[in-house]
Amino acid sequence: xxxxxxxxxxxxxxxPALWVLLGVWFLLALAFGYLIPYALYQxxxxxxxxxxxxxxxxxxxxxxxxxxxxxxxPLFGAAMLVIAGALVVGSEYGxxxxxxxxxxxxxxxxxxxxxxxxxxxxxxxxxxIVFAPGALASAIIGGAVDGPVDWPAVPxxxxxxxxxxxxxxxxxxxxxxxxVLFRGTSxxxxxxxxWLLVIEGLIAGFAGSLEVLETIRQGLPxxxxxxxxxxxxxxxxxxxxxxSAVTGPVHAAAVLALWAMGAMAVSAYFLRxxxxx
Amino acid sequence: MTDTLVLETEHLTKRYGPQLIAVHDLDLxxxxxxxxxxxxxxxxxxxTTLRMLLGLIAPxxxxxxxxxxxxxxxxxxxxxxxxxxxxxxxxxxxGRRNLQVVARYAGVPAARVDGALDQVGLAARGGDAFKGxxxxxxxxxxxxxxxxxxxxxxxxxxxxxxxDPEGMADMRALIRQLGxxxxxxxLSSHLLGEVEQICDRVGVIQKGRLVVEGTVADLxxxxxxxxRTDSPARAREILATMAGVxxxxxxxxxxxxxxxxxxxxxxxxxxxxxxxxVSELRPAERSLEEAFLQLTQPEGGVAR
Numbered sequence: 001x002x003x004x005x006x007x008x009x010x011x012x013x014x015x016p017a018l019w020v021l022l023g024v025w026f027l028l029a030l031a032f033g034y035l036i037p038y039a040l041y042q043x044x045x046x047x048x049x050x051x052x053x054x055x056x057x058x059x060x061x062x063x064x065x066x067x068x069x070x071x072x073x074p075l076f077g078a079a080m081l082v083i084a085g086a087l088v089v090g091s092e093y094g095x096x097x098x099x100x101x102x103x104x105x106x107x108x109x110x111x112x113x114x115x116x117x118x119x120x121x122x123x124x125x126x127x128x129i130v131f132a133p134g135a136l137a138s139a140i141i142g143g144a145v146d147g148p149v150d151w152p153a154v155p156x157x158x159x160x161x162x163x164x165x166x167x168x169x170x171x172x173x174x175x176x177x178x179x180v181l182f183r184g185t186s187x188x189x190x191x192x193x194x195w196l197l198v199i200e201g202l203i204a205g206f207a208g209s210l211e212v213l214e215t216i217r218q219g220l221p222x223x224x225x226x227x228x229x230x231x232x233x234x235x236x237x238x239x240x241x242x243x244s245a246v247t248g249p250v251h252a253a254a255v256l257a258l259w260a261m262g263a264m265a266v267s268a269y270f271l272r273x274x275x276x277x
Numbered sequence: 278m279t280d281t282l283v284l285e286t287e288h289l290t291k292r293y294g295p296q297l298i299a300v301h302d303l304d305l306x307x308x309x310x311x312x313x314x315x316x317x318x319x320x321x322x323x324x325t326t327l328r329m330l331l332g333l334i335a336p337x338x339x340x341x342x343x344x345x346x347x348x349x350x351x352x353x354x355x356x357x358x359x360x361x362x363x364x365x366x367x368x369x370x371x372g373r374r375n376l377q378v379v380a381r382y383a384g385v386p387a388a389r390v391d392g393a394l395d396q397v398g399l400a401a402r403g404g405d406a407f408k409g410x411x412x413x414x415x416x417x418x419x420x421x422x423x424x425x426x427x428x429x430x431x432x433x434x435x436x437x438x439x440x441d442p443e444g445m446a447d448m449r450a451l452i453r454q455l456g457x458x459x460x461x462x463x464l465s466s467h468l469l470g471e472v473e474q475i476c477d478r479v480g481v482i483q484k485g486r487l488v489v490e491g492t493v494a495d496l497x498x499x500x501x502x503x504x505r506t507d508s509p510a511r512a513r514e515i516l517a518t519m520a521g522v523x524x525x526x527x528x529x530x531x532x533x534x535x536x537x538x539x540x541x542x543x544x545x546x547x548x549x550x551x552x553x554x555v556s557e558l559r560p561a562e563r564s565l566e567e568a569f570l571q572l573t574q575p576e577g578g579v580a581r
Contacts, residue, residue, distance in 0.1 A: 003381055003382060003383075003384050004382060006381045007378050007379075007381035007382045010374075010377065010378050010381060011367060011370070011378055014369065014370060014374065015369060016369055095365045095366070095367060095368060096363050096364060096365030097364075097365045097366060097367060099328075099331075099333055099361060099363060099364045099365070100364045100365060100366065100379065100422065101382055102331075102332070102333060102349075103331050103332075103333065103354060103357070103359045103361070103364075104354060104379060104382035104383040104384075105351050105354050105355050105382065105383050105384050106351065106382060107349075107350075107351055111382075273335075275328075275333065275334040275335060276328075276333040276334070277328070277333075277334070277363075
């Protein structure tokens with residue numbers, strides 16, 4: 001597995017698509033997490049009161065750093081990781097490199113394990129690329145507005161980082177699963193995004209009217225990612241898309257872990273059984 | 278070449294649904310140190326067979342042993358280099374970097390990469406992006422990847438596809454060189470000249486079945502003589518009376534007979550004495566192409 005992981009990392013480090021995704025994610029997180037809220041705080045629109053302004057400020061100073069950054073994970077960040085997961089596995093089919101890889105020494109499960117381990121590293125990279133600049137931005141804003149500079153405690157930082165990792169890795173594993181099932185990249189990316197951005201939203205929309213849908217919603221990866229992120233307030237200007245406490249944090253973490261393990265197990269099953277053509 | 282088998286299949290079969298049998302009851306034997314030609318028309322089942330041997334495709338029934346291990350097992354793959362139709366590389370990486378990735382997967386030192394590039398004549402272009410490679414360069418890179426493990430068994434599927442004539446000649450020379458010594462090579466091809474030039478033994482596959490297996494000389498059949506006369510019917514009568522002269526067939530207006538070419542003078546004398554004017558008499562060897570066509574065309578098929 002170590003050889004597969006090393007080979008995977010060698011490919012990923014030089015893969016332009018991954019750097020583009022990281023760049024887009026960084027810009028999105030910085031723009032919507034800090035630049036736009038700060039602009040709103042400095043230039044409040046007519047009708048915005050002082051409490052709302054204070055709420056914005058609370059989210060972009062060091063005290064709101066963790067909650068502000070992680071609030072982008074369940075929807076926008078998850079979309080990036082679905083794409084990354086689908087690319088890491090699905091491109092091997094598109095480029096016909098699956099055969100090349102599978103005729104070297106490692107077995108199929110070792111190859112998959114190497115890919116999933118590399119996706120875990122990718123998930124960490126997607127966290128670092130927004131947590132670090134987020135910290136810097138909140139420190140700068142905190143200093144600029146003479147606001148309180150009270151950083152979260154280290155255990156809380158680690159907890160939020162772990163929660164973010166769980167959200168990201170689950171979606172990356174689901175992207176990888178879709179790529180194994182459909183043996184490519186385009187359809188898995190499309191389906192993953194439709195699921196995350198449309199289907200989960202539709203279910204959430206009807207969940208209030210139908211009890212069965214509410215029950216289903218409590219088992220969905222998107223809703224549970226949102227619930228996990230909602231554990232760490234404040235969440236910014238208005239309600240952040242995808243962030244809503246549908247379930248408790250323990251339930252959410254357990255459901256996400258089940259989705260991640262399920263995705264890995266099903267991927268392993270299909271990758272092992274199917275012919276590589 | 279030794280009698281030790283590096284590859285052996287028994288009743289290897291691959292079905293796709295109830296109708297299509299891609300490979301049927303295939304029994305192959307490849308010995309250590311030989312270059313084995315796997316010959317067959319397009320769609321005969323060559324690539325499917327090779328993919329089964331590499332563990333990429335699961336057989337429907339039958340067994341295969343490759344270097345004493347199961348196909349696709351890490352133990353077997355550690356000693357096999359393969360260039361199979363449809364294998365690809367990462368377009369955004371250079372040729373050299375692609376080989377480094379393959380070396381990582383294979384668990385071989387990255388130091389071997391430059392040697393492999395040099396061996397296939399790609400050393401100067403190793404730093405170029407793979408997406409800019411010509412088809413011939415891609416084939417060479419594929420061979421370089423197959424050589425990284427210094428394999429005991431090389432499996433090459435149509436390795437000269439896409440190469441220009443000079444490239445084909447270079448590739449064949451390289452394969453011949455690689456097949457010397459203890460290494461075994463399985464070369465799949467539909468190019469008869471290629472197989473004839475390179476291979477020690479040949480297996481001919483047609484519609485998923487192995488129709489014949491033997492040396493190139495075996496396939497061509499026994500040596501013979503070609504006789505052109507003004508009276509083929511009379512010549513046939515005379516030849517039929519001669520001991521040691523085998524079946525006579527008419528080819529392009531001439532007679533081809535199975536006989537030791539050293540008896541040409543005797544046959545000529547008997548024909549002339551019998552009143553048959555001989556305008557041409559020369560040794561005739563059935564080409565591999567003729568043998569192949571006879572074996573793979575429905576009316577000429579030989580059941581095993």
